[in-house]
Amino acid sequence: MRSLAVFSWLFLMPIYSLFLISICVFGVSGQCLGNQQSLLLQLKNNLTFDPAMSNKLVNWNQSVDCCSWEGVTCHEGCVIGLDLTNEFISGGLDDSSSLFRLQHLQNLSLAFNKFKSTQIPSQFDKLTDLSYLNLANAGFAGQIPIAISRLTRLVTLDLSISIPDFFEIAPFLTLENPNLNMLVKNLSELIELNLDGVVISAQGKEWCHALSSSLPNLRVLSLSYCNLSGPIDSSLRNLKSLSIINLNRNNFSSPVPNFFADFKNLSSLEVFSSGLNGKFPKKIFQVPTLQMLLLSNNDLRGSLPEFPPNGSLRTMELSGTNFSGTLPHSIGNLKMLSIIDLSNCNFSGSIPNSLASLTQLVFLDMSSNMFNGSIPIFSMAKNLTKLYLSSNNLTGHITSTQWEELLKLESLVLYGNSLNGNIPVSLFSLPSLRVLKLESNQFSGQLKEFSNVSSCILERIYLDNNQLEGPIPMSIFELRGLLGLSLGSNKFNNSLDLRVIQLLKNLSYLDLSHINLLTEYNDFNLSLSSVQLETIILASCKLKFFPDFVRNQANLFILDLSNNQIYGELPTSIGQSLAFTKLLSLSSNKFYGTIPKSICNAPYLELLDLSNNSFSGRIPQCLIGMSGTKLEVLNLRKNKLNDTIPDAFPDNCGLQTLALNKNQLEGGLPKSLANCSRLEFMDIGNNHIGGTFPFYLNNTSLRVLVLRSNKFYGPISHPKLNAPWPMLQIVDVASNNFTGNLPIMLLSPCLQGFTDGAGEDPNYVYEP
Numbered sequence: 001m002r003s004l005a006v007f008s009w010l011f012l013m014p015i016y017s018l019f020l021i022s023i024c025v026f027g028v029s030g031q032c033l034g035n036q037q038s039l040l041l042q043l044k045n046n047l048t049f050d051p052a053m054s055n056k057l058v059n060w061n062q063s064v065d066c067c068s069w070e071g072v073t074c075h076e077g078c079v080i081g082l083d084l085t086n087e088f089i090s091g092g093l094d095d096s097s098s099l100f101r102l103q104h105l106q107n108l109s110l111a112f113n114k115f116k117s118t119q120i121p122s123q124f125d126k127l128t129d130l131s132y133l134n135l136a137n138a139g140f141a142g143q144i145p146i147a148i149s150r151l152t153r154l155v156t157l158d159l160s161i162s163i164p165d166f167f168e169i170a171p172f173l174t175l176e177n178p179n180l181n182m183l184v185k186n187l188s189e190l191i192e193l194n195l196d197g198v199v200i201s202a203q204g205k206e207w208c209h210a211l212s213s214s215l216p217n218l219r220v221l222s223l224s225y226c227n228l229s230g231p232i233d234s235s236l237r238n239l240k241s242l243s244i245i246n247l248n249r250n251n252f253s254s255p256v257p258n259f260f261a262d263f264k265n266l267s268s269l270e271v272f273s274s275g276l277n278g279k280f281p282k283k284i285f286q287v288p289t290l291q292m293l294l295l296s297n298n299d300l301r302g303s304l305p306e307f308p309p310n311g312s313l314r315t316m317e318l319s320g321t322n323f324s325g326t327l328p329h330s331i332g333n334l335k336m337l338s339i340i341d342l343s344n345c346n347f348s349g350s351i352p353n354s355l356a357s358l359t360q361l362v363f364l365d366m367s368s369n370m371f372n373g374s375i376p377i378f379s380m381a382k383n384l385t386k387l388y389l390s391s392n393n394l395t396g397h398i399t400s401t402q403w404e405e406l407l408k409l410e411s412l413v414l415y416g417n418s419l420n421g422n423i424p425v426s427l428f429s430l431p432s433l434r435v436l437k438l439e440s441n442q443f444s445g446q447l448k449e450f451s452n453v454s455s456c457i458l459e460r461i462y463l464d465n466n467q468l469e470g471p472i473p474m475s476i477f478e479l480r481g482l483l484g485l486s487l488g489s490n491k492f493n494n495s496l497d498l499r500v501i502q503l504l505k506n507l508s509y510l511d512l513s514h515i516n517l518l519t520e521y522n523d524f525n526l527s528l529s530s531v532q533l534e535t536i537i538l539a540s541c542k543l544k545f546f547p548d549f550v551r552n553q554a555n556l557f558i559l560d561l562s563n564n565q566i567y568g569e570l571p572t573s574i575g576q577s578l579a580f581t582k583l584l585s586l587s588s589n590k591f592y593g594t595i596p597k598s599i600c601n602a603p604y605l606e607l608l609d610l611s612n613n614s615f616s617g618r619i620p621q622c623l624i625g626m627s628g629t630k631l632e633v634l635n636l637r638k639n640k641l642n643d644t645i646p647d648a649f650p651d652n653c654g655l656q657t658l659a660l661n662k663n664q665l666e667g668g669l670p671k672s673l674a675n676c677s678r679l680e681f682m683d684i685g686n687n688h689i690g691g692t693f694p695f696y697l698n699n700t701s702l703r704v705l706v707l708r709s710n711k712f713y714g715p716i717s718h719p720k721l722n723a724p725w726p727m728l729q730i731v732d733v734a735s736n737n738f739t740g741n742l743p744i745m746l747l748s749p750c751l752q753g754f755t756d757g758a759g760e761d762p763n764y765v766y767e768p
Contacts, residue, residue: 032066033077040066040079042098048091057087073107081107085134089113093121100126107132111158115139120159120173125150134158136194143174144198149183154190160222161197174199181210192220196246200226204252208233215239222246224270230254237262244268248294251275256300260284268292272317276300280323288312296320296341307333317341319365329354336360343388344368351376351389359383367391367413375419378405385409390437391416400424411435415462418442423468425450428458428475437462439486446470453478460484464511467491472515477503488513488537498547501531511537513560539563539585546571553577562587562609569593570615575601585609587635595620595636606630611637611659619665621646627655627676635659637683642666645689649675657681661706669694676700685709685732693718693738698725706732715740 044060051058056071067074073081079102093099093115100123108127111134120140124133125147133151136158144159151157159173175183180200184190193215200207200223207228211218212235219241230252237259245260248270255278260269266287272294280295280302291312296319303325307313311334324346331337332354340355343365350373351366357380365388374396378384387409394417398406403424406412415437422445427436429452436458444467458479464486471494472487482504488511495516501507510533517538535558536550543564548571550559556577567590575598578584582604591613599608600622608623608631619641623634628650637659644667645660653676661683668691669684677699683706690711695718702725716738 031077032068032074032079036074036077036079036102037062037066039098039101040069040072046092046097047089050088050090053088055087056084057089075104078104080104080129083107083109084113085109086112090116090139091118093118095121095123097121097123100124103127103129105130109134110138111136113138117141119143120145120148122147124148127151129153131155131189136160137162141173143176144178144183146178146182149178149186152186152189154187156192157187157190158192158194159198160194161225172197172199176201179210180207181214184210184214186214188214188216190215191217193218194220194222195226196222196224198226200228202228204228204230204254205233205235208236212236212238217241219265220244224248224250226250228252230275232257234259239263241265243289246270247274249273253277256280256284256295258283261287263287264289266290267312270294272296272298274298285313286311291315291336293317304328304331306330309333310335313337314360315339318345319343321345323347326350327352327355331355332357334358338383339363341365342369347371349373356381362386364388375402375414377402382408385432386411388413389417390414393417394419397421403427407433409433413437414441415439416441420444423447423463428461428479429453429456431455431457433458435460438466439463440465442467444468447473449473449475451475457481460509462486462511464488464490464513469493472496474500477501480504480506482507484509486511486537488515488539490514505531507531508534508555510535512541513537513539515541517541517543534558536560550574551577554579556581558583560585561589564589566590570596572596572598575599578602578605581605582630583607586613588612591615593617595623595641597622599623600626602626604630607633607635609633609635610639611635613639616640616642618643619646621648624648625650627653629654631655632678633657636663637661639663644668645670645673645684647672649673651675654678659683660687662686665689671696673697674699680704680727682706693733700725701727703727704730706730707736708732709735711736713737713739717741 040060041062044057047057049057060069066072071083072079082105103126105127106129108130115138118140119142120135122145130151131153133154161172175198180202211221218239221242221244224246228250231254232252234257242263243265244267253275256271256276258281260266261281261283267289268291269284270292273296276298277300280300282302282305285305286308289312292315293313294317296317298321301322303323304327306328307330313334314336316337319341322345326349327347329352331352335358337358338360339362346369348370351371353376356376356378359380359382361381361384363386364384367388367390369392371392371394373394375389375394375398390413396419398419398421407426407430410432411434413435418441420442423438423443425448427433428450434457437460439462446469450473453475456479459481460483461476462484468490469492472492477500480503483506485504485507486509492515495518496512497518501510532555533553534555536556537558537560539560540563543561543566546566546568551571551573557580559581560583562585570591574596578599578601581602584605587609592615594617595610595615597620600620605626619636624646625648632654634655634657638661640663642664645665647670649670649672655676656678658679664687666688669689674696679700679702681704682702683704685706685708687710692714693712693716705728713736716733717740
């Protein structure tokens with residue numbers, strides 16, 4: 001009897017399954033079926049997720065109908081949609097998961113989870129009804145399984161990795177076997193394909209043919225950071241429905257195809273940083289449906305066309321390209337433009353007034369071009385919040401009417417022009433302005449004290465290199481939200497008590513160069529110990545003592561105390577503040593004693609300038625060794641350093657500038673200096689260094705070579721090396737004991753300066 005019962009159960013199982021399916025089709029709408037709820041609960045129990053961060057899974061409860069669970073969508077009692085986006089899931093999904101028994105699923109999202117580089121399960125082909133699959137930024141890695149290619153009803157497929165996550169996840173998703181062609185050849189219903197960050201590594205003809213031959217309905221194509229190569233093949237023009245094209249950050253090494261302008265529905269073209277070159281087709285600018293155009297950081301050239309009325313463009317970014325010419329007045333026809341970035345191009349001419357009439361404009365960056373003339377009055381651009389016009393040739397007096405319009409901004413960046421006028425005090429008490437960068441202009445007059453400090457949200461004030469005069473307003477130091485403050489190189493006539501900086505607890509950037517600073521107080525160092533700065537520029541401030549508060553800094557990127565009167569030995573503990581420092585300049589002071597070896601504790605140091613002091617002793621060997629990490633510029637000129645130059649230049653030496661003029665160095669040039677293949681500037685004049693002419697440095701990139709006033713001897717020509725330095729522009733070999741005829745390399749067309757000693761000033765020191 002028992003065996004009969006078992007037989008009966010086995011016989012009835014297919015019928016029971018068919019019964020359940022029929023209930024899914026014909027059941028009561030909105031009421032979750034028992035087997036569906038059971039599968040969901042099983043899925044939840046097997047998944048590893050953070051309950052404290054979960055908003056969906058953590059609330060799934062069997063006492064509540066599963067169709068009302070957040071993230072679950074039902075139809076006729078069956079689960080057809082499952083959205084577990086951003087649920088902090090880290091594991092528990094494999095081929096045996098109950099997920100793959102939810103056979104009525106049409107929409108599935110596991111995006112933005114943390115599956116910790118596990119592979120995508122190979123059972124996705126069990127979900128034959130899927131039309132939407134989103135695994136973006138889910139943490140999966142490795143080869144994309146062939147099962148995805150069997151989901152023939154897919155309309156949307158998103159396996160992308162966003163740029164921030166792209167650098168955090170390794171290994172990445174790859175398409176090798178199956179490759180791109182195998183993945184998409186059966187997905188003829190696909191409308192949206194997003195594979196950003198998936199390593200495809202295909203040539204232009206290969207990936208273009210794979211898409212154009214299989215996806216006739218494709219509208220959205222996103223393949224950024226896929227290691228794709230060019231040229232972009234003409235077969236791609238067969239995808240006539242394309243609306244959104246995102247091919248950012250590949251390496252095409254080819255022009256932008258003309259046929260992109262033939263896509264009648266094109267709304268977005270993103271190809272920034274993709275190795276594109278050649279002349280950009282003007283017709284693409286004029287596609288009537290185009291809303292977004294991102295071409296930045298390519299070697300593209302071209303100019304802007306005349307724009308027809310009522311264009312659709314909302315975003316146009318051309319920064320870091322070779323676009324040139326003037327801006328057409330018809331740019332004002334693009335009434336929907338909200339973001340314009342033309343920075344670091346070659347545009348010239350005046351800024352058309354029509355640009356200022358764009359009522360939707362929010363962001364405008366035209367910095368680092370050759371624009372001239374005056375700044376338009378942005379009276380109609382009521383939504384403009386960020387204006388960047390720095391490093392151009394703009395001139396003229398900013399009128400009170402212009403200031404009135406500019407005061408509505410969040411960021412006003414005009415540095416590096418020739419603008420003039422008085423800076424209104426109202427700038428410093430605006431409720432919206434966060435960034436004010438007016439440095440390197442010709443603004444003049446006095447900055448007056450201001451009120452309403454509590455309502456001001458200014459974060460950065462850069463006014464250096466102008467002609468401002470009078471006293472520095474103390475109201476500035478009541479702006480407690482300041483992150484950056486630069487007032488240097490003006491004509492302020494008062495002395496500033498540096499202790500006021502202690503009020504700016506959030507300050508990270510400080511430039512008070514050419515301002516007389518008062519530091520002779522017992523509590524000076526203590527009062528500043530709580531302020532953690534990243535940039536300290538106190539050049540030409542008449543400082544007499546090394547500011548000890550510097551030693552309490554842990555995040556210094558730049559330290560410039562040059563051109564002061566600081567007397568004494570450099571603290572041996574200086575290295576404790578240099579863990580992140582890139583630039584250290586202590587030149588033109590009165591330092592003496594040996595160079596502390598602790599400076600070598602600065603692994604990111606790129607420039608070290610200790611010139612024009614009285615340092616003595618030997619050059620620390622570890623300092624020479626730093627040329628194998630980041631150090632590019634080493635300037636120790638005009639000191640009292642002695643002994644030999646340490647023969648410790650590493651094999652991977654990256655030094656570009658070596659300046660040791662006017663010391664007391666002796667011996668010969670170290671042979672390891674030949675490792676510095678990037679060396680462009682070498683000045684070792686006015687020492688006691690001997691030896692023959694350094695032909696062994698022929699593999700370097702020397703442009704300037706100064707050997708003047710040393711003890712070199714022997715022939716200055718070499719029988720086998722007529723031009724060891726083809727880029728050499730300046731050479732100075734005066735006051736040595738060289739013999740023989742001048743070599744061809746010293747008479748080459750590139751040479752701009754040459755001295756052999758005749759009639760030269762013996763105290764001459766070449767200054768770059």
